[in-house]
Amino acid sequence: MRSYRKELWFCTQKRREFINITPLLEECVRESGIQDGLLLCNAMHITASVFINDDEEGLHEDFERWLEKLAPEKPYHQYKHNVGEDNADAHLKRTIMGREVVIAVTDGKLDLGPWEQVFYGEFDGRRRKRVLVKIIGE
Amino acid sequence: MRSYRKELWFCTQKRREFINITPLLEECVRESGIQDGLLLCNAMHITASVFINDDEEGLHEDFERWLEKLAPEKPYHQYKHNVGEDNADAHLKRTIMGREVVIAVTDGKLDLGPWEQVFYGEFDGRRRKRVLVKIIGE
């Protein structure tokens, strides 16, 4: 069994942002030399997400509006967590979107469906935060 | 380390449907000959889900009503994604239900709790779509 580990760092300009990290993960698989196995990719922060969906701008706007409806940012005082903080909504939004994805590696490539793209979902950005990539296999 | 890969295809009659795929996954584990490891099962489409819950009809009706409340299908124009498409709600519903499950394989069997059943959750059906099964172990 072989294994590979890498941290990917991000610093978004806005509080909330989606970044397509599929090319970065493909590079990790190439670097690892692993032909067959499983890749774990997870946010290492609890106000961010890694998820798989469509790389379509309209849908990303829908996600933004939908998450604001389910877990609104403001008013800040509606959340008990917001004592000296203002990011309780980011913890909830990331819960909806998920912390991690596990992706099969087959023939040295990410084994994704035709429209599957992997995103870093930032919900409390404007500071450096990271994602872990771990691959095991052969 | 051994590995196994299979695609399972589905074509539902309704737009939304839940299909119990536990027997299919058990067959995959048998076919793989893997005694001990991890099984990944994920939708390869971004408007479908693989999730674990109860095989109980009333609960499935509750899921349907609940998902329609959280992410209603109509009116279609409420979503920016719905330009030449009508399935934005399916992307959101699948986000709630999850893309994938990871299940332990122990003694050549799915290591599930007593009531855990694995489902394919279709939210934009009536066409052929597939699920990936990847098992690694020994």
Add this chain to the structure above:
Amino acid sequence: MRSYRKELWFCTQKRREFINITPLLEECVRESGIQDGLLLCNAMHITASVFINDDEEGLHEDFERWLEKLAPEKPYHQYKHNVGEDNADAHLKRTIMGREVVIAVTDGKLDLGPWEQVFYGEFDGRRRKRVLVKIIGE
């Protein structure tokens, strides 16, 4: 490849409770002797969750109120599942929070971000229920 399996049992005093299980998982990794691999931790029951977030009391109260808003416990008769049962809401709440987490194991330790803590989320407690820990690696 080596593998490790353990069941962790819980019996909460309240219907809903969050228990920080990070120290228990660290002990599992030590016991396993595995230096490098993947750890799967999942609820074996379909009304409970394993998730990663902050160990902060205010946030946990926010989660409780938020989940009650998205999937209220009462009135019981609003759910078709509640025929001789009263826990349909627990199935929905656990869906939001997630069944499982997959965590990288690196240098014989859980490879978590600085604030990541793993929780058992109980939504229909006051009885003995269990969590599965499976580690594969080398």
